[in-house]
Amino acid sequence: MPLAGYLTVSIEPLPPVVVGDSVTLKCNFKTDGRMREIVWYRVTEGGTIRQKIFTFDAMFSTNYSHMENYRRREELVYQSTVRLSEVRIADSGPYECHVGIYDRAAREKVVLASSSVLLNVMAPPTSISVAPVSDGTVEARATLTWTLNPQIDNEALFSCEVKHPALSMPMQAEVTLVAPKGPKITMTPTRARVGDTVRILVQGFQNEVFPEPLFTWTRVGSRLLDGSAEHDGKELVLERVPAELQGSMYRCTAQNPLGSTDTHTRLIVFENPNIPRGTEDSDGSVSSRCSFRLALALTLTVILELT
Numbered sequence: 001m002p003l004a005g006y007l008t009v010s011i012e013p014l015p016p017v018v019v020g021d022s023v024t025l026k027c028n029f030k031t032d033g034r035m036r037e038i039v040w041y042r043v044t045e046g047g048t049i050r051q052k053i054f055t056f057d058a059m060f061s062t063n064y065s066h067m068e069n070y071r072r073r074e075e076l077v078y079q080s081t082v083r084l085s086e087v088r089i090a091d092s093g094p095y096e097c098h099v100g101i102y103d104r105a106a107r108e109k110v111v112l113a114s115s116s117v118l119l120n121v122m123a124p125p126t127s128i129s130v131a132p133v134s135d136g137t138v139e140a141r142a143t144l145t146w147t148l149n150p151q152i153d154n155e156a157l158f159s160c161e162v163k164h165p166a167l168s169m170p171m172q173a174e175v176t177l178v179a180p181k182g183p184k185i186t187m188t189p190t191r192a193r194v195g196d197t198v199r200i201l202v203q204g205f206q207n208e209v210f211p212e213p214l215f216t217w218t219r220v221g222s223r224l225l226d227g228s229a230e231h232d233g234k235e236l237v238l239e240r241v242p243a244e245l246q247g248s249m250y251r252c253t254a255q256n257p258l259g260s261t262d263t264h265t266r267l268i269v270f271e272n273p274n275i276p277r278g279t280e281d282s283d284g285s286v287s288s289r290c291s292f293r294l295a296l297a298l299t300l301t302v303i304l305e306l307t
Helices: none
Strands: 007-011 023-031 035-044 049-057 067-072 075-084 093-102 110-119 127-132 138-145 156-162 171-177 184-188 198-204 214-219 235-238 249-256 259-266 301-306
Touching (some): 023 035, 023 110, 035 110, 184 259, 198 249
Parallel strands (some): 007 110
Antiparallel strands (some): 007 023, 023 075, 067 075, 093 110, 138 301, 156 171, 184 198, 214 249, 249 259
């Protein structure tokens, strides 16, 4: 047996739990050394942040009420427990148990070991409804509503399973929550001339995005052609563009509750032989301009429909 002391740590696995349940985390460790400390952490931000949720320091406490131990040969077997009451979706994620014992060869040194476990908190539907349809079929709808957490819910898979005596096997629908990345933008006409109406449109993303994001257009360093600071919607329409917009830069921000992304495009305006120079209106446009706003509503309700 090494002089440093013997120490092994393991956390008992957890079954999936439901929002509102109480959960007990159990850390088992074996050692032949003297206890120094036990620290429980909740791990967030993809493993970059550890939030301390419980500490036992043997230097300042002789209370072992949270631990059970019994002697097996020359080793002590301990169990440290931490109780989480009324868990929420936001409590999902990794938890770690760190244990330290004194080095048997040098008391000022501490031997450390740790283990981790993943807590999976599930949320049942907030409402379930069955509505008979006129053709004799039945539409079942389950609605799940919660506050999205980008650190936990991004790229999370949610599924809904339906069982019925008439089904030979359960039916299932799935949805993955994903933040937008890399909007794909097109501009028509591709070679814009003075006086043309230019349409800049978001046609998709580099990834599958859900929920549907909101889109906001701005002109870098200035206002839009109609004088507004921004425009909402997938498409930005520039009516009868004047020569002064040559080289102007436009930003599209796509955002849903899981994240946001920006992309830019530059407008190149060529001369139009059909419009002599100097015929623009005093405000720089070829004629009066019109604009519209397209409002998009985003709910935090995921609806899975099975018929």
